[in-house]
Amino acid sequence: MHLTGTMTVNKDGRLEIGGITATKLVNDYGTPLLVYDEELILEKIAAFQAALAEYPGESQLIYASKAFLCRGLAAMLRKEGLALDIVSEGELARARAGNFPPEKMFFHGNNKSPAEIKKAIEEGAGRFIVDNACEARLLADISEQYEQEVACQLRVTPGIDANTHDYIKTGQKTSKFGVGIATGQAEELALWLEEQEQLNFMGLHSHIGSQIYESSTFKELIWSMAQFMLELRQKHGLKIKEINLGGGIGAPQRAEDSQVNIKNLVTEVGSELAATCKRADYPLPRLLLEPGRAIVGEAGTSLYTIGSVKRVNNSKNYVAVDGGMTDNIRPALYDANYEGFLANRCQADDDFLATVVGKCCESGDVLIKDLELPEPKAGDILTIPASGAYTYSMASNYNGIPRPAVLLVNSGQAEVLIEREKVSELYRLDTLPARFQD
Numbered sequence: 001m002h003l004t005g006t007m008t009v010n011k012d013g014r015l016e017i018g019g020i021t022a023t024k025l026v027n028d029y030g031t032p033l034l035v036y037d038e039e040l041i042l043e044k045i046a047a048f049q050a051a052l053a054e055y056p057g058e059s060q061l062i063y064a065s066k067a068f069l070c071r072g073l074a075a076m077l078r079k080e081g082l083a084l085d086i087v088s089e090g091e092l093a094r095a096r097a098g099n100f101p102p103e104k105m106f107f108h109g110n111n112k113s114p115a116e117i118k119k120a121i122e123e124g125a126g127r128f129i130v131d132n133a134c135e136a137r138l139l140a141d142i143s144e145q146y147e148q149e150v151a152c153q154l155r156v157t158p159g160i161d162a163n164t165h166d167y168i169k170t171g172q173k174t175s176k177f178g179v180g181i182a183t184g185q186a187e188e189l190a191l192w193l194e195e196q197e198q199l200n201f202m203g204l205h206s207h208i209g210s211q212i213y214e215s216s217t218f219k220e221l222i223w224s225m226a227q228f229m230l231e232l233r234q235k236h237g238l239k240i241k242e243i244n245l246g247g248g249i250g251a252p253q254r255a256e257d258s259q260v261n262i263k264n265l266v267t268e269v270g271s272e273l274a275a276t277c278k279r280a281d282y283p284l285p286r287l288l289l290e291p292g293r294a295i296v297g298e299a300g301t302s303l304y305t306i307g308s309v310k311r312v313n314n315s316k317n318y319v320a321v322d323g324g325m326t327d328n329i330r331p332a333l334y335d336a337n338y339e340g341f342l343a344n345r346c347q348a349d350d351d352f353l354a355t356v357v358g359k360c361c362e363s364g365d366v367l368i369k370d371l372e373l374p375e376p377k378a379g380d381i382l383t384i385p386a387s388g389a390y391t392y393s394m395a396s397n398y399n400g401i402p403r404p405a406v407l408l409v410n411s412g413q414a415e416v417l418i419e420r421e422k423v424s425e426l427y428r429l430d431t432l433p434a435r436f437q438d
């Protein structure tokens, strides 16, 4: 049983998160429900910050909001001193509505629209991460219309093929993101950005993919970035002030998955960079990291109510819950493996092999393929721990299913971060043409 953060099983065999039983949360707020454990989020942030504090130069921890964002989380991250990776006007607006300071926002994306760029400049976004030559020209043109300099970094592709699902690899030479170091495009574009008067070119960014567990991959990344940084100085006298290594640090979803020691990994990466700079007599660049999943993945727990239980034969039993691919598309899209257990009967014997499915009209709507459970019945609460990253942020309304409510729990208190979506909100954007109104 994968008990994360403050999770415990009480004497009645019931799951507690943040000092509250899951059954109480479900009674009070309904299901499907996504519950974030505040202590665990803070613990993960503290591990990153402690490691970055050992880097002898300046550093900044940036949270990748695509993993999960809401106003409450934005406000909490602000208090903890984090910066924020945003990729759209939507994420910018949501973070602003959580009082997140724009100067600590890093605007990413491979196709920022002119309107989004303008909006972000007007709001005072701290950095633009330039993805490609086309976008570089657009940013330079637009920024000419404004008085203030626009600070930017260049996203480069180091040619690293990380050991992860194909859909979440981004460091390989042919990636949709960034410009290649090997092709010389990164060098050319870095020089071009440096020449633009209205742009303040700060440094290099790279994000090589997601759900990466090997520290050797991150070391490969830092070597490649450091080498490119030294080459830019040697060949062109260009000095890099910031190195942004993106996110991608894996977060376990099941008890059997490997754990990444965040503190050790980040400390190792920081000392590699510091040692390279020392050897080359290079002023220490500011070190930036932008994890998403490693901060919120394990801290989020999904709770569902079991409805139908259908026995097909000895080896196939379907257990259907009141959510599914609409609140967690990851098993269907990336073959993600999760673990599950019954929150109301944690100690009962697992003697039933279940295929946990959702309620969507899709055979691919499977949350967990083979899960051993106590024989389930309608009304039991199925828990999927470590499901806090890229679940709500990728949720849909397929089949007219409203998105779940999201809670933050800590020390026996539960607070609503996002209200459960109402059925009437599903068609709030529809219009009924006058000729059909009678």
Ligand code: LLP
Pocket (backbone or CB within 6 Å): 064, 066, 067, 085, 108, 168, 207, 209, 210, 211, 246, 247, 248, 249, 290, 291, 292, 293, 294, 330, 334, 389, 390
């Ligand atoms: N920085 C950049 C520029 C990124 O594109 C991403 C993630 C991150 C940081 C944060 O990566 P993390 O630390 O969370 O792995 N929907 C997929 C993941 C897509 C990741 C997209 N970029 C999934 O559910 O696995």
